[in-house]
Amino acid sequence: MMKKIFLLTFFVLIAWMSGFAQSNMDLEMADLMRSSGKIYVVISVLLIILGGIAGYLFYLDKKLKHLEKKIQSKLNNL
Amino acid sequence: MRRVWWKYAAIILLIYTFIAGFLLDVPRLPILHETIRNLYFHVSMWFGMIILLVCSLVYSIRYLGNSDLKSDLWASEAAKVGVFFGFLGLATGMLWAKYTWGAWWVNDSKLNGAAASILVYLAYFMLRNSLDEEQKRARISAVYSIFAFSLMMVFIMILPRLTDSLHPGNGGNPSFGKYDLDSNMRMVFYPAIIGWTLIGVWIWQIRIRMALIKEAMYTLEDSQKRE
Numbered sequence: 223m224m225k226k227i228f229l230l231t232f233f234v235l236i237a238w239m240s241g242f243a244q245s246n247m248d249l250e251m252a253d254l255m256r257s258s259g260k261i262y263v264v265i266s267v268l269l270i271i272l273g274g275i276a277g278y279l280f281y282l283d284k285k286l287k288h289l290e291k292k293i294q295s296k297l298n299n300l
Numbered sequence: 301m302r303r304v305w306w307k308y309a310a311i312i313l314l315i316y317t318f319i320a321g322f323l324l325d326v327p328r329l330p331i332l333h334e335t336i337r338n339l340y341f342h343v344s345m346w347f348g349m350i351i352l353l354v355c356s357l358v359y360s361i362r363y364l365g366n367s368d369l370k371s372d373l374w375a376s377e378a379a380k381v382g383v384f385f386g387f388l389g390l391a392t393g394m395l396w397a398k399y400t401w402g403a404w405w406v407n408d409s410k411l412n413g414a415a416a417s418i419l420v421y422l423a424y425f426m427l428r429n430s431l432d433e434e435q436k437r438a439r440i441s442a443v444y445s446i447f448a449f450s451l452m453m454v455f456i457m458i459l460p461r462l463t464d465s466l467h468p469g470n471g472g473n474p475s476f477g478k479y480d481l482d483s484n485m486r487m488v489f490y491p492a493i494i495g496w497t498l499i500g501v502w503i504w505q506i507r508i509r510m511a512l513i514k515e516a517m518y519t520l521e522d523s524q525k526r527e
Binding site for chain 1: 338399
């Protein structure tokens with residue numbers, strides 16, 4: 223019962239909040255991405271690239287760690 | 301430590317790209333506004349991808365000439381980094397499209413062509429993974445790589461120019477020449493391409509070295525088993 227009440231209030235809250243967001247969205251406000259000559263689009267693009275490269279480096283790091291562990295276990299078995 | 305200078309060069313060129321790319325004057329264009337600066341980031345991703353894929357093509361052809369597995373390794377690693385740049389190009393392009401054309405993706409010959417050519421290269425990796433015998437894998441994937449590269453050229457260079465496209469540089473649209481003819485932008489654009497590509501080459505080199513270590517480990521393992 224408590225769970226149901228909790229869920230109900232949760233969904234009502236979500237619906238209420240998204241209704242809020244909707245009414246704000248309809249108006250063309252100084253929305254961040256379109257402000258200052260859309261410069262934030264350029265910044266986001268740069269962040270995507272940086273995040274992508276960082277993610278790729280972490281992925282390579284993980285592969286290298288795996289390789290190191292394998293080599294270490296080989297050395298220990300000698 | 302002999303040949304590290306180009307790594308420093310890559311970093312310096314990128315620092316220059318960030319500073320000059322954000323601060324120098326750019327042409328004032330409607331709709332694009334400041335996003336024209338994405339030329340230094342989004343477009344150089346694609347240039348980096350094409351340069352790395354050309355490297356992959358060159359080593360594939362080399363493999364067909366000398367049957368050296370090292371050439372095959374260099375070719376496949378270059379393609380992996382190239383496709384990674386392609387994904388960055390797609391992601392950045394989608395964001396740029398959202399705030400200039402109004403949608404994350406439009407049914408445009410350039411965009412679909414770019415996505416299709418990435419799929420063609422993903423098929424190249426799947427082909428490689430599905431073949432076990434080394435020489436056979438190398439030979440078949442070298443031939444496929446030549447096919448994939450020509451297909452990519454058709455998809456992103458030829459077909460979009462034959463039809464109308466929203467994307468600049470294609471048929472029915474003013475080409476990017478209009479923007480980068482602006483000498484201020486060229487001053488940043490070319491160093492940006494070199495800088496990002498060098499980063500790609502750096503990652504390529506690291507991948508090759510990792511693969512070589514792995515290979516050396518397996519060779520050692522085999523020789524130990526034989527003893």
